[in-house]
Amino acid sequence: MDKKKATVIFRVDTEYKIYLEKLAAHYEVTVSEFVRDFLVDALEDCELPFYYNKGDE
Incomplete structure (x- = not known):
């Protein structure tokens, strides 16, 4: 996964x-x-895939 700062x-x-x-x-x-x-730990430990709409960036 690309690491970008937000x-x-x-x-x-x-x-x-x-x-x-x-x-x-x-x-x-x-x-x-x-x-x-x-x-970050919570998202990495999440069992469900994390999806987002690139158009929302």
């Missing part, structure tokens, strides 16, 4: 922001790195 922006409540900051600090990474790694 920017993902999402909003969370303050309590979730604090929780993500604590998790990231525990693993000594930034929140962005933690979320990125979590999402």
Whole structure:
């Protein structure tokens, strides 16, 4: 699979922001790195094929 960079922006409540900051600090990474790694792992472990419409890029 070609690896291309993308920017993902999402909003969370303050309590979730604090929780993500604590998790990231525990693993000594930034929140962005933690979320990125979590999402990549989740997609790689997914049993269903991941399809997208190239016209939506």
